[in-house]
Amino acid sequence: MDIITAVGGDHDGLDGPVAARLRVKRLVAEGPCLRSAARQHFEYARHMFVFFTDNKISQIYDISDDDDGAEKPEGGQPQCIVPPPSLRPPPPRTSIDMRQFYADYIACLNSGELAEDLHQFCKPSGVVWNGTLMSVQQYADMIQASLDAISGLFFDMHTLVVDEPRQQLAARIEFTGTPVKPHAGGVPNGRQVAFAEHVFYWLEQGRISDVLSIVDWEEYRSQLAR
Template identity: 40%
Template sequence: MSRDLLADRYRGYIACLNGQDWDNLGNFVHERVRYNGEHIGLSGYREMLEDDFRAIPDLFFDIQLLICEPPRVASRLQFNCTPKGELFGLPINGRRVQFAENVFYEFLDGKIETVWSVIDKAAIESQL
């Protein structure tokens, strides 16, 4: 897959998340997906994302930086949201917070097979 096609594929995945189009998640995420070293599979990945949206109803994935080097993608996602309760163990309780996620993906057969995610928790802590 070329860089441009991989970038388009990734943007489609982000649109799927932002639209909470869970029925189409399997078009972008491999059945055997691993998240931060743990095999959670497509159903576990979907459950994780659904939980995120329940905890953060206004969650929106905003791509700030996108680098594609097939079969890998590196992205910096920006969030400006209002979690209902705790977020990453921090008592947010309805306050608006801004933070970033640096995330790396590896694709197999056009689908995300591996995800490595690092959340900027310090940015959230500094806003509390």
């Protein structure tokens, strides 16, 4: 494993949480584990929120996007994770209150008024979500699909870590709601679900420009299969 990006650390003289995006490399041998055996290289991402007490790890929340059931690339070509954005423009001279900005963003998602208000939080030219450039409307449609599939879907901001000089945020969001439509491989069973997302954001001129997200859809599906 190696650290791709990290946010957090000491905050207000306390041992603040650290959010990290990790790259996990895996080598898979085809057939007997011999030097001559063909090998495939794969990568997957882990998003971890690590909490400290007295400079020692006290709690960890961990979500990965590894899926052993996913189709593997042919020919031994490496499967690589999406890198963080590069060549960032300088932050604005007058920074926004990033914590309040994110609280307002979550309030917008919970209000369901995406068409009216989401553009206030996103870069006008679009948002790069997990390596894919989306218009603000496409980004809104993706979020709306989850709202439509999970009745009463509520976004609860469990943890927020801010790096103002780099205009970067990391958040653990905890979701609750009752699925009413098939979604993310899960079939509704009438029960409420609770699952989480670990997500990193980059801002440009006070608007979200890039997002790297891992949602714990495995936990979501497991609750619907019970």
